[in-house]
Amino acid sequence: MMSNQIKFVQGNEACVEGALYAGLNFFAGYPITPSSEIAEILARRLPAAGGKFIQMEDEIASIAAIIGGSLTGNKVMTATSGPGFSLMQEALGYAIMAEIPCVIVDVQRGGPSTGIPTHGSQGDVMQARWGTHGDHAIIALTASNHQDVFQMTVEAFNLAETYRTPVILLFDEVVGHMREKLSIPEEGELPLVERLRTAVKGGVDYHPYLPREDGRLPMSDFGGVHRYNVTGLYHDMWGFPSADPKVVHGLIHHLVDKIENRANLLARYKEYYLDDADIILLSYGSAARSALHMVKSRRKRGERLGLLELQTLWPFPREMVRTKCADVEAVVVVEMNMGMIMQEVRKAVADPARVFLANRIDGVFINPEDIRSILRLIQGKGV
Amino acid sequence: MAVKDYIRQRFLPHMWCPGCGHGTVLNSLLRAVERLGMSKNEIVMVSGIGCSSRISGYVDFHTLHTLHGRALAFATGVKLSKPELNVIVPMGDGDALAIGGNHFIHACRRNIDMTAIVMNNRIYGMTGGQFSPMSGVGIHATTAPYANIDRDFDVVEMALAAGATFVARSTVYHAQQATDLIKQAILHEGFSVVEILSQCPTHFGRKNKQGAAADMMAHYKDITVPVGSKKKAANPELIERGIFVQKDAPEYCQEYDKIMQQAMKG
Structure with missing residues (x-):
């Protein structure tokens, strides 16, 4: 691999490097072991790179803030561990339902409850899958070494944008805190997926929840010419609450199928x-x-x-x-x-x-x- | 622009009960926006869950209808990521101060430039009339069938203590004043809170024998006085309305810009 930069870093820092490479420009978080280094490093790096960092009052607020930040057109991320990930579950479901691209890092520690904060575990595998309520699908990626942590972090942003969905990075304390070599790829070496924005002109009816033929849903940034509604309720193609059984059935199938039907395509191994x-x-x-x-x-x-x-x-x-x-x-x-x-x-x-x-x-x-x-x-x- | 042009007509009629005060709050809010001459594209309305929060569906702004209690946290992400937007957050009393109490306190403390409108009808309306942190002792509700022993608190005092830099209160009876206060709150550079006492005749009024909607509105006339009124000294039970604080303090997004400039220098 070509590289202009070789570093000796923690896994958490490799995740930060991957996120910045992918274009992260808005992060909100709350301190928790063993993920805190991600927030600490981004508090320093993001403003220097023209991005924004905010420490919120808890993990619920953190994921809420990144969803807000995504809607104005940013690549967003939060990072936490098991207990904080539990608090995020309701808003994770919101991001699934409202189809908001975002990346959530869970550096796993022992659980349930406070468990063992400074030791490794992989006990959140099912929380990542089924932690939020209701029928849904989710993308969760993991990695065993720092080069892969970097690459999977870039992948997470790409998949979040491609499928308009939250993507979970399920790392663990061992990889998060271990130090080893990371070689940062050159710009352009790894492909990046940028947000797909609608080509519909102002004044023309825009449907934020009407998939194109290829299944993708072009977005429009808050503050732009299209004013639409975003909700966690079942909604129609305008984003307006609907209890029409056909609309509800179609929406749930869309949310599940867009990911489950692509299991082979999404398989990284x-x-x-x-x-x-x-x-x-x-x-x-x-x-x-x-x-x-x-x-x-x-x-x-x-x-x-x-x-x-x-x-x-x-x-x-x-x-x-x-x-x-x-x-x-x-x-x-x-x-x-x-x-x-x-x-x-x-x-x-x-x-x-x-x-x-x-x-x-x-x-x-x-x-x-x-x-x-x-x-x-x-x-x-x-x- | 006419006030009605700020409404998404195709999503009417609204879902509020006859006699609900929330429509009056919507009216005051839209008149404030109209008087300020704001463009629809520069406003983001973020709301949580409850009767009050449905207000976001009816207005032709960028609208984000979120989770119960979390509207201010979503709104913080919108505002910080794009500070040129005007962010307005209508909330119910339970939404803002029970489940959302923590976010409310920290939004006040952070002094980020957003406007929170607390539509206080002292009850959980959408779920069918359970008592809220604003109901107060002695009130009857579906979850307080023998009378409420759960003490209330004062939104204004709470906002002041948490550091909000603009805090005001009015009622749906005083709709003109409410319009003026919302207008000033939107203009204020910092976190602004406007509490508007609103009536829920369906769930609060009926259980507490407060009469019809019009009686409940008239009651707001009787139990409130302007800030600083001598009547308040004579009768401490009276509720003050008007502006309680309006002060300059460093605004979060502007302070963050300075951090960015510092960080970019390296």
Whole structure:
């Protein structure tokens, strides 16, 4: 990769670099461990880059403020951890319903409740999917190293603009606080998606919620020539509240289908040694680092282990997982929760009984030894 | 521009009950905007949830109908990201001061240039007449069938204590005064609060034997006096209306501009 800038940074800083590269110009947040560095760095960097930073009175206000900031035409983001992400859930649903592009970073820590603020966990996988109420779809991305944190952050902004939707970046404390190399790509090296604005002239009826043939909905900035209504109520193509069953049915299908029907297109993943693998480790986020270490060390001994690292968690890439895991003896899901993604993998594959879990939930980063124990059981070698 | 040109005619009739005071507040608000000669494209109206918050649907501005209690937080994002816009936030009493109390306090403290209009009818109307933080002791409501023991507070005192730089109060009976106060609040550079006492004959009036809508409006004439009136000293129960504070203080967006200039120097 060409680069004019190589840095030694925390994962949280890699996220900031990715956001600025993608064109972030409005951030609102509230302090919470282990995400606070994102706010701290942006408080310094954003005004210098012509953007705006505001510290709000809580996480509810933070996500509300970025939704407001998005409507005036900005690329927006907030960052938090589990407890703050819980507070954001109602407004997350609002952004889904009103189709407001925004990026929400959740640097996961142990939960439920205050849990363990300074230790890693991947316990918010389901909160990202189902935390807000009602039928909906969501895009959630994750990453296991700083280069990927950067890239997934850029992706998050691109997908938010493309699909007019909130996108969740589900990082974790381990990646957030760990330091490693980050090489910042040259301008133009990664493609950026800019906001699609309507070509409809002033004085002509503009429909903020009428999709084009390609499914995209051109926007108009608040303060521009088109005055329209934005609401969390079921609404028609003008954004006006509607209880017409046809309108409601169509709206919910639109919100779900625009993401779920593109699960394959949205699937971001990495694969290592899958071609001849007998056993696949399936992992994501920081846990994938230990899984990769395990795979590489077993390969040296001639064992046919492979790694499928998910970067898109939602919509869950069911078809891709089913295809990749079709001919293996076992799939071992490596994650730091009670098996949230394992359940999804079991739903995806032909034989759920061949899906196993290697996990840790004690605040300690999962290590290759934890995975080795499960492999010994599967391979009939005893504990 | 005529006042009616600020209304989205195709979305009428409105959903408020007969006799509701909120239409009068809308009237005062639009007359204030009309007198200021403001263009529709420069106004963003942000509202929360409740009867009062439906006001945003009927006006031909950029309108953002948000979540219960959170309107000021959404509005803060709109304003800071595009300070040239005029942001007006109509709120109900429960919306502004119960679920939204925290945002209300911090918007006052931050002194960001927006206008909050608290349409205080002392009840949760849309959900069917539960008591609000403004109802006060002794009031009857669906959730206070034996009379309310939940104490109220004064919006004006709250806004003053939290640091709002323009605070005023009027009633729907005093619609001309309300128009003038809203006009001054919009012109004020900083966070402005205008409380307007409004009537809910359907839920508040009926349960508390306050008569028809017109009786409730007339009652506002009887229980209020201009700020500084001698009658208030003689009868502390009277509610003052007028401007309580109007002062200059650093405005948030302007201060942030200075931060940007400083940051860009490096």
